[in-house]
Amino acid sequence: MKNLKTIKILVSFAFIAMFSCADDFIDVASQDENSEDFFNSEADYQNALIAAYDYLQATAQQFQVAEIASDNTLAGGESATDSPGIQEIDDMIHTPVNAQLRNIWTWMYTGVNRTNYIMEFQNKTDFVNKTSVLAQTRFLRAFYYFELVKWFGDVPLVVDKRIQFGDQFGIERTPKAQVYAQIEQDLIFAVDNLPYTQSQTGRITKGAAEALLGKAYLYQEKFTEAATVLENLIDKGPYDLLPSNIAPLMWENEYENSIESVFEIQYSDVDGGSYDCFQCLEGNYAVGFNGVRGYVGPVFDFGYSFNVPTQDVVDAFEPGDIRLDYSILDIKKWIEENPTASYNEDAGYEQTGYFNRKYIARLGDANRPDAALTNPNNFRAIRFADVLLMAAEALNRGSISDARAQIYLNRVRNRAMLGNVTTTGTNLTNDIYKERRVELVGEGHRFFDLVRTGRAAQAIPGFQTGKHELFPIPIQEIELSGNVWVQNPGYQN
Numbered sequence: 001m002k003n004l005k006t007i008k009i010l011v012s013f014a015f016i017a018m019f020s021c022a023d024d025f026i027d028v029a030s031q032d033e034n035s036e037d038f039f040n041s042e043a044d045y046q047n048a049l050i051a052a053y054d055y056l057q058a059t060a061q062q063f064q065v066a067e068i069a070s071d072n073t074l075a076g077g078e079s080a081t082d083s084p085g086i087q088e089i090d091d092m093i094h095t096p097v098n099a100q101l102r103n104i105w106t107w108m109y110t111g112v113n114r115t116n117y118i119m120e121f122q123n124k125t126d127f128v129n130k131t132s133v134l135a136q137t138r139f140l141r142a143f144y145y146f147e148l149v150k151w152f153g154d155v156p157l158v159v160d161k162r163i164q165f166g167d168q169f170g171i172e173r174t175p176k177a178q179v180y181a182q183i184e185q186d187l188i189f190a191v192d193n194l195p196y197t198q199s200q201t202g203r204i205t206k207g208a209a210e211a212l213l214g215k216a217y218l219y220q221e222k223f224t225e226a227a228t229v230l231e232n233l234i235d236k237g238p239y240d241l242l243p244s245n246i247a248p249l250m251w252e253n254e255y256e257n258s259i260e261s262v263f264e265i266q267y268s269d270v271d272g273g274s275y276d277c278f279q280c281l282e283g284n285y286a287v288g289f290n291g292v293r294g295y296v297g298p299v300f301d302f303g304y305s306f307n308v309p310t311q312d313v314v315d316a317f318e319p320g321d322i323r324l325d326y327s328i329l330d331i332k333k334w335i336e337e338n339p340t341a342s343y344n345e346d347a348g349y350e351q352t353g354y355f356n357r358k359y360i361a362r363l364g365d366a367n368r369p370d371a372a373l374t375n376p377n378n379f380r381a382i383r384f385a386d387v388l389l390m391a392a393e394a395l396n397r398g399s400i401s402d403a404r405a406q407i408y409l410n411r412v413r414n415r416a417m418l419g420n421v422t423t424t425g426t427n428l429t430n431d432i433y434k435e436r437r438v439e440l441v442g443e444g445h446r447f448f449d450l451v452r453t454g455r456a457a458q459a460i461p462g463f464q465t466g467k468h469e470l471f472p473i474p475i476q477e478i479e480l481s482g483n484v485w486v487q488n489p490g491y492q493n
Contacts, residue, residue, distance in 0.1 A: 058107040154179070
């Protein structure tokens with residue numbers, strides 16, 4: 001990880017399905033509480049913590065797939081058979097046999113197990129920075145479980161001990177309310193024990209914990225709790241919106257970890273993976289995969305034309321909204337303005353002429369060892385604009401204060417050079433929803449926003465109410481459980 005050196009510690013992690021790259025993980029005998037081999041110093045705990053951070057980088061794929069699952073973008077790619085699992089999710093015809101969904105399950109549980117490895121031995125050795133290490137660990141565990149519960153609903157919940165092979169036969173799926181309760185406990189601990197500013201860029205902060213806690217509350221429609229924690233973050237945290245003239249640059253490498261970034265996943269150009277081992281990557285693979293196929297010209301580099309925006313999302317921007325130009329690249333308009341540029345107009349599948357400008361390769365990225373796998377551009381997982389809009393939603397939907405909701409909503413709109421919203425009640429709710437779509441387009445939030453607010457069936461072609469709110473548990477995991485786990489509704493056959 002950028003600024004957090006990634007190491008691989010040689011321990012046995014979780015379900016057998018989690019063993020992926022033979023050169024990355026070595027299956028050794030697990031250590032018991034009396035072992036003298038590890039967790040004997042602060043360095044051991046810090047190394048284990050960095051290994052737990054490592055699986056944040058694996059989320060590049062799931063944030064991209066989440067955007068494709070929504071009405072914002074189409075799968076794209078080279079053809080209808082390019083990454084079939086992604087194509088199926090785009091068309092809402094995915095099944096329990098889906099490579100991308102299994103990746104999400106496996107990688108997030110690997111992250112959980114790495115955090116639980118630390119927590120299992122939390123009392124073995126004392127050192128000065130121990131509380132901070134445990135607070136960061138618990139944030140990471142909460143994040144990984146939050147991703148799992150978003151995608152799959154009820155999931156097996158294990159805390160403070162590793163899931164060893166064989167354990168899956170005795171672990172049941174836990175109701176998502178209990179999973180959320182554990183997420184809340186972990187994040188409250190992190191909020192209470194972390195500073196707003198860390199000495200090492202990329203480490204979890206109090207602000208990141210508050211933002212994720214507010215988001216977890218919002219997903220459960222705990223509006224009062226969400227408003228309280230998010231407004232505290234707005235009032236006391238060190239964050240702000242970048243000004244209108246700088247906002248178009250916030251996706252560039254030189255504006256990583258800016259004042260607007262509350263939680264940012266760090267990437268580097270280290271060549272650490274391959275197409276067979278995406279979870280081994282140090283780079284943000286989605287950046288190259290979102291790019292323009294066959295592009296030659298200024299500013300941008302070529303890509304593989306996945307995750308292409310629809311005309312519908314382009315039309316969602318109001319006249320005069322400056323975000324349209326720096327969020328979505330209209331390639332034909334761009335070439336008209338830049339005559340030296342060209343691209344292969346006939347290449348690619350489902351091409352709309354639009355591309356995710358936030359996360360596409362910039363000129364020079366192709367000069368890296370493997371441009372598709374070693375892009376160093378960080379993922380801005382939670383921005384301050386998102387915090388403002390979540391606070392506005394909680395205040396409005398919780399019938400707490402439409403006046404304060406308007407203030408937060410209009411801060412985001414004014415930065416986009418748009419006028420104030422003065423609506424209240426349900427009309428204000430809809431205005432907040434509209435703002436979230438255009439402000440956060442391309443960032444992987446839209447699908448889950450639609451699901452949690454009950455609007456997915458009206459917006460997403462092929463979405464079936466009572467089924468597609470959740471994704472299926474991968475069939476391999478069902479089989480590994482001894483067929484004890486019941487599949488999510490609609491995916492049993």
